[in-house]
Amino acid sequence: MVKNKYITALKFLFASLRLCVKTIAIFIFLQIISPSFLSAQVKFERRVIIEQDSFYAVEINRATQIGKLYIGNIRQPIDSAMVYALPAGARQRNLNPQPFAWTLHNDSIYCINATEYAMNSHVNSLKAIPLKNLLPYDSTENPTKLLMQAALANCRIKNMPLMETYKKYTYVDDMYYDILLFKGAVHELIAVKDELTVWHYSNGVWTSSDILPLRFTGPISVFALDDEMHILNDRGDELTYPGLKYLLSGITAEPTDMLLVEDRDNNTYAFVPAAWFSDTELTVKEILKKTK
Amino acid sequence: MKSFFLLLFSLIVFGFASSQNFEYDVAVNSVTFSGDNMYAIHKDDAYAYINNDYNWKDDGTTIAAAFPSGAYIQATATLTLTCANMPTDIYVRGTGPEGINFPSQHAAVGGSTITYPATASVIPFEENKVRYFEHFTIQWEISFDTIHWYAAGSSDSRVYVTWHDAATESPGTYGEFKYFLSVFHIACKNADGATTEEEIVEKVWSDFVDHSVLNYYDLPLHYYKDIYTFNVFLYTLLKDRDGECYTWAQLFLAALKINGISYPNNYLNITAAYMPNECGTPSASGFLVKTWTFVLPPAGNCDFMPYTNIWDYPSETDTSYLFMYEEVVDEPGILGQTAANPASVFGNHQLAIIGDKIYDPCYGVIYNSVDEIYENALSGWWYYDYGPESFAGIDINGDGDLDDDPWFNIFRLTDDVHAGEFDIYITSW
Numbered sequence: 001m002v003k004n005k006y007i008t009a010l011k012f013l014f015a016s017l018r019l020c021v022k023t024i025a026i027f028i029f030l031q032i033i034s035p036s037f038l039s040a041q042v043k044f045e046r047r048v049i050i051e052q053d054s055f056y057a058v059e060i061n062r063a064t065q066i067g068k069l070y071i072g073n074i075r076q077p078i079d080s081a082m083v084y085a086l087p088a089g090a091r092q093r094n095l096n097p098q099p100f101a102w103t104l105h106n107d108s109i110y111c112i113n114a115t116e117y118a119m120n121s122h123v124n125s126l127k128a129i130p131l132k133n134l135l136p137y138d139s140t141e142n143p144t145k146l147l148m149q150a151a152l153a154n155c156r157i158k159n160m161p162l163m164e165t166y167k168k169y170t171y172v173d174d175m176y177y178d179i180l181l182f183k184g185a186v187h188e189l190i191a192v193k194d195e196l197t198v199w200h201y202s203n204g205v206w207t208s209s210d211i212l213p214l215r216f217t218g219p220i221s222v223f224a225l226d227d228e229m230h231i232l233n234d235r236g237d238e239l240t241y242p243g244l245k246y247l248l249s250g251i252t253a254e255p256t257d258m259l260l261v262e263d264r265d266n267n268t269y270a271f272v273p274a275a276w277f278s279d280t281e282l283t284v285k286e287i288l289k290k291t292k
Numbered sequence: 293m294k295s296f297f298l299l300l301f302s303l304i305v306f307g308f309a310s311s312q313n314f315e316y317d318v319a320v321n322s323v324t325f326s327g328d329n330m331y332a333i334h335k336d337d338a339y340a341y342i343n344n345d346y347n348w349k350d351d352g353t354t355i356a357a358a359f360p361s362g363a364y365i366q367a368t369a370t371l372t373l374t375c376a377n378m379p380t381d382i383y384v385r386g387t388g389p390e391g392i393n394f395p396s397q398h399a400a401v402g403g404s405t406i407t408y409p410a411t412a413s414v415i416p417f418e419e420n421k422v423r424y425f426e427h428f429t430i431q432w433e434i435s436f437d438t439i440h441w442y443a444a445g446s447s448d449s450r451v452y453v454t455w456h457d458a459a460t461e462s463p464g465t466y467g468e469f470k471y472f473l474s475v476f477h478i479a480c481k482n483a484d485g486a487t488t489e490e491e492i493v494e495k496v497w498s499d500f501v502d503h504s505v506l507n508y509y510d511l512p513l514h515y516y517k518d519i520y521t522f523n524v525f526l527y528t529l530l531k532d533r534d535g536e537c538y539t540w541a542q543l544f545l546a547a548l549k550i551n552g553i554s555y556p557n558n559y560l561n562i563t564a565a566y567m568p569n570e571c572g573t574p575s576a577s578g579f580l581v582k583t584w585t586f587v588l589p590p591a592g593n594c595d596f597m598p599y600t601n602i603w604d605y606p607s608e609t610d611t612s613y614l615f616m617y618e619e620v621v622d623e624p625g626i627l628g629q630t631a632a633n634p635a636s637v638f639g640n641h642q643l644a645i646i647g648d649k650i651y652d653p654c655y656g657v658i659y660n661s662v663d664e665i666y667e668n669a670l671s672g673w674w675y676y677d678y679g680p681e682s683f684a685g686i687d688i689n690g691d692g693d694l695d696d697d698p699w700f701n702i703f704r705l706t707d708d709v710h711a712g713e714f715d716i717y718i719t720s721w
Contacts, residue, residue: 062466064522091524092466116524118536121639122715123566124576144520151639152576152676163566166717171557173720 044277045090045100046178046221047260048284050074055284056104057277058086058111064143065089065115066150067100069134078280084134085141087149088113088127097256098176099219105181107131112159112179112188119151122166126159126179126188160206161188161199169193178222182229189222189231196220196231198241212244218255223262225269232260261288316442317374318406320432323348323447326410329363331458334470336507336530342473347449354449356508357428358476360457360552362419367394369408369432371444383438384408386430386447391415394430396438406434422492422551423453424484452480455492456552468526468721469546474507475530479547489553493646496547501656503627505543507533515540515629515654519608537654540629541642544653545721548646559721560650562662562714563640567675571596571704577675578639579712583625584671586707590619593685596711597675597704602688607701613637617688620705626655626669637674645718662716666709673712677702 044057045067055078057070067089072081088111090100102111113125127150162177169175169192177190186201196214199206214220218234222241229241236255238247258271261284276287324346333342333356347355359365367386382401386394392413400407417423428451433441454476462469483495499505505513507530517534526542529535545558564578571594590598602617612633613622628634634654643659644651650659652669659665681687681694684702 062464065524092464092468116536116538117522118635118641119576119578119637119639121564121566121576121578123564142522144522147522148520155576158566160566163715166563166715170716170718172717173556 043274044070044259046102046219047223047262048272048277049104050261050263050265050284051104052265055081056109057081058100058102060090060100061143062092064146065091065117066143066146067102067111068137069109069131071131072284074284077283078277083137084131085137085146086111086134087129087146087153088115089146089150090114091116096173096176097219099256101178103179103181110179110181110186112162112177113150115147115150117147117151119148121151122162123158123160124151124155125162126157126186127154128156129154157186157201159188161190161197161208164208165190165192165197174217176216176219178220180222180224180229182224183227187222187229189220191216191220191233198229209242212241214239214244221260223260223269225267230269263288316434317372318434318442318444319350319372320445320447321350321370321372321405322346323430323449324368325357325449325451326366326368327359327363327412329360329457330365331358331360331454331471331476333358333476334472334527336472336474336527338466338470338472338525338527338531348447350445356450356452356473356476358452358454358471358480359417360454361417361421361423363453364412364416365392365451366410366412367408367430368410369430369447371399371406371408371432371434372404373406373434374404378404379436381436382406383435384432384444385435385441386432388413388430389425389428392417396435399434408432417453420455420487421453422455422480422483422486423451424480425451425453426481452476454480454551455483455486455489458552459549459554466525466527468542469549470527471550472527472530472546474513475526475543475546475550477508478505478543479550482547483551492551492553493548496544496551497651497658500540500544500629500651500653503629503631503656505629512630513543515631516634517631518610519612519635537638537640537642540653541644541651542721544644544651555646556720557718558645559719560643560645560662560716561640561719562643562665562716564638564673565713565715567673567712571677576639577673577712578637579673579714580620580671580705581626581636581638581669582671583623584636584705584707585621585623586619586672586705587621588619591686592619592704594704597673597706599672599705599707600684600686601703601705602684602686603701603703605701615703616700617686620672620707625671626657628654629656636671644721662714665714670709672705672707672709674703674705677704 044059049056053074055072055074059068067086069084069086070081108128108130111127113127175192180187188199190197194215196212198209216233221232223230231239231241234255257274259274261270261272270291335342342355347357382399383396384399385396394411395414397409397411427448429446429448431446432444434444435441482499483492486492486495514534521534523529523532523535524538526539529539567577586599592600599619601615601620604614604616607614624633678699680699681696689696
């Protein structure tokens with residue numbers, strides 16, 4: 001009887017070991033072959049936009065500075081999204097993070113190119129890039145062509161707000177900005193030294209707001225909801241503009257670790273931990289369910 | 293008499309025995325440094341740390357170590373003694389440079405292997421002094437009684453000593469400032485012996501003035517070896533040995549930061565300001581760094597930017613620009629790092645600020661103000677246009693008319709160094 005017990009225990013042990021070895025083998029196999037594993041490090045920049053059941057998100061290649069635009073169905077795994085090379089991007093700043101400032105409007109991506117490249121000038125940093133012009137992302141491609149395009153192309157609207165801001169504030173360690181298409185007009189919000197300026201572009205002219213006091217020590221983000229402009233600072237304060245009325249943002253974690261999900265189909269928004277999007281086998285729908 | 297001969301015999305035998313050290317088959321095999329303040333050094337690529345399993349091996353391989361001044365260096369050593377009757381009590385000691393010695397310790401014996409335990413040097417590195425020991429040579433000895441010592445060979449590896457504790461590393465994989473091997477090399481080799489901040493800045497800067505900055509492996513670092521390099525992070529300059537202005541300003545600042553010298557607002561960016569003009573809106577604009585020679589009279593139709601070059605396709609080789617029509621010729625001018633005629637068409641530039649001076653490590657030049665850059669470094673200004681012959685106002689294909697329709701990449705130029713101006717902004721690196 002005792003002997004049988006030992007035999008049973010040994011059988012169980014060996015079965016467990018086999019299962020364990022099998023699991024490890026499958027895991028190693030998946031690590032080697034699975035694109036989802038390779039893309040598990042995906043970290044999107046600043047926001048995810050949902051429009052007509054598609055999601056749009058941007059990842060920055062930290063080595064090349066170039067952006068990758070993901071476009072996929074919200075009901076299918078993030079892995080299945082098409083990935084396009086964006087002739088714009090950002091670099092990691094040494095002292096303070098400045099997430100890539102981008103938005104979507106009328107089948108074009110609007111963004112502020114913050115790559116570092118010898119041909120760049122601030123005046124050409126505001127980009128309006130038609131989605132139909134984008135090419136699939138090729139990780140083997142030398143990024144020089146895209147960096148050149150980021151410097152010289154898609155810059156019909158001159159980024160005078162950035163030019164003016166650099167002129168006014170020479171020391172810009174704590175400068176942050178974001179971009180928004182609000183009521184059809186490009187808006188650029190720039191915050192420096194607890195001073196916020198809202199710029200908007202209309203009929204070929206840039207106009208600036210008065211300087212607004214806004215406390216922040218990190219990136220700001222802006223989005224539109226119910227015909228109102230909402231501003232979020234790194235402290236988790238959510239304000240409406242004009243007026244800078246404070247709302248409850250519902251952010252309980254570090255805002256810099258969150259992504260703003262703008263669901264334009266349902267006219268809602270949510271703040272979602274950016275890390276949740278690292279599981280690229282999930283759908284955006286499934287990720288958003290976690291917030292409820 | 294008998295006693296005398298016995299004594300003489302004993303002396304001969306003892307003397308012979310005590311000269312047996314040359315016959316002890318003992319040799320040091322490896323040495324590993326450690327210490328509370330020893331730096332973890334990155335390879336020149338941002339990702340990995342250099343292997344610190346050992347710093348010297350008897351197969352000739354060496355790995356550098358780095359410490360702040362005032363720190364004690366610890367050493368561990370393994371030696372091999374071939375002996376028929378291996379003694380149980382063996383002592384080991386090491387004599388390093390400048391009195392940085394490693395005291396006698398009772399060594400662990402296992403088979404023929406003797407292990408000198410991790411032991412701090414008897415004195416620390418001199419306080420507040422940069423040092424570069426190209427050969428940190430330690431003469432190792434063994435003893436069986438701590439009285440008679442026998443040579444056991446020497447180890448020899450490179451040791452860097454920084455002036456003060458290095459500034460904290462930047463976070464993230466691609467954070468710009470990390471404790472890179474070649475940054476220690478450039479910082480400590482050049483500033484060897486310096487004891488003040490001013491002296492360190494001057495000595496480190498001197499390495500940039502001769503346009504030949506060498507890395508740990510004595511290989512040159514380049515400024516635009518590839519005319520379209522996209523390297524803008526410090527680690528890319530070190531990894532690929534080629535980089536844009538960003539990386540060179542960062543390298544100079546990093547060599548100071550590794551010595552503990554770091555101030556905010558030390559990173560100057562200059563970019564071409566917006567240039568509206570009567571010849572249409574340029575798609576991009578910027579400045580020409582010396583020397584561009586304006587060899588032909590201007591034939592274009594823009595008074596503001598009277599000279600014209602037409603870009604060829606492709607528009608460059610790895611080392612030079614290509615034009616199908618040129619009134620302005622790019623020639624060697626200001627020397628860049630390991631480059632007689634580096635890239636010179638720019639929209640922006642980066643420099644370092646130390647005190648009230650502006651350092652341009654790409655070219656090894658110091659400016660007292662941004663204004664000096666216009667006169668001393670520029671040949672003129674440029675902007676891009678795109679259009680047919682008629683738009684350029686030049687018979688590009690030389691067929692006697694201006695009605696050819698293919699559009700050209702038009703490079704409009706002026707030799708007026710004050711035609712444009714810099715926007716400047718300053719950040720902390």
